[in-house]
Amino acid sequence: MIKETNYELIEKLEHTQSLTKEEFVTLLSTFDDDLRKFAAKKAVAVAKKYYGNKVYVRGLIEFTNYCKNDCYYCGIRCGNQNAQRYRLSREEIMECCASGYELGFRTFVLQGGEDLAYTDEIMVDLIQTIKRKYPDCALTLSMGEKAKETYQKYYDAGADRYLLRHEAADDELYGKLHPAVMSGKVRRQCLRNLKEIGFQTGCGGMVGAPYQTEEHLAADLLFAKELQPEMVGIGPFIPHHDTCFKDETAGTLELTLFLLSLYRLMLPKVLLPATTALGTINPTGREQGILSGANVTMPNLSPGQVRKKYLLYDNKICTGDEAAECRNCLNNRMKSIGYEIVTDRGDYGGGIK
Ligand code: 5AD
């Protein structure tokens, strides 16, 4: 009986793109493999409606692992004395873009810790330089919380998208994952500011983080429903040996896949990556992510010598030397499941109404 109700809830989500918090909690606390596969099938059909069998690639450039924050889960938190810190120069970043462009990337993602060395002036110059050299490319930033004026400067300089995971919509959980100087409210306000400015905006968080319950995950879903982001980044929590959470257990593949399907059904056109963390907890995690409704992959474009230093969690994949390696690897992986990597900018909505 319970099972049947759950299938009906998935269909309700498919048809109305919304559920109550209680309904999400019911799904998340009672789902099994059959229900998960049922949701995945529906989610893939929705993704195909807007994006066909296309998977978008984003070239990820991890440009600094300095961070002023001390998030309890993160390997590059400022309190981690063992992290080997690096910053890429403007020239090194431009080289990453050049090799990425050669490999067919038309979106670059500049991701880094909250590093005050990259002042507004430096960032504006960098953004303008990249956009002038590659006017056919989209530029995504993922560098944390900034003043609205700073986000506006980035936007005016030509940045198109901004990723800022909200991490936890529930303030109590947010407080257990971050030091007291950080606030979920500030984080969510940053996301609203980004939307207001006009960025294609991405929120998200970890699946299976310490202390996280089904209620928390349901609150995350409802927050995303309200924000209406163009992108949602979710991946399993994976412990890092130099953090407070080193002995915690990782999030599961199944729960992450189920959530990917729920996000796809709730936000049909959303750009939804099958993340590196998903590929880290399972050798075919990213493929399974696509087969659960994801439609984006973000191979690593960072220079070989720094890749092993951008470690947010243990056993991270794609820390080899070559940008081309990840590109080819993902090409083959997507081909093996009947999908095709496409090299256009891959904007929200896929150009199909
Ligand atoms: N496991 C999984 N994801 C993590 N992140 C940070 N640390 C970890 C970890 N230990 C995620 C956070 C952050 C994004 C860049 O990486 O959600 O927003």
Ligand code: FES
């Ligand atoms: Fe990076 Fe496979 S995608 S090695």
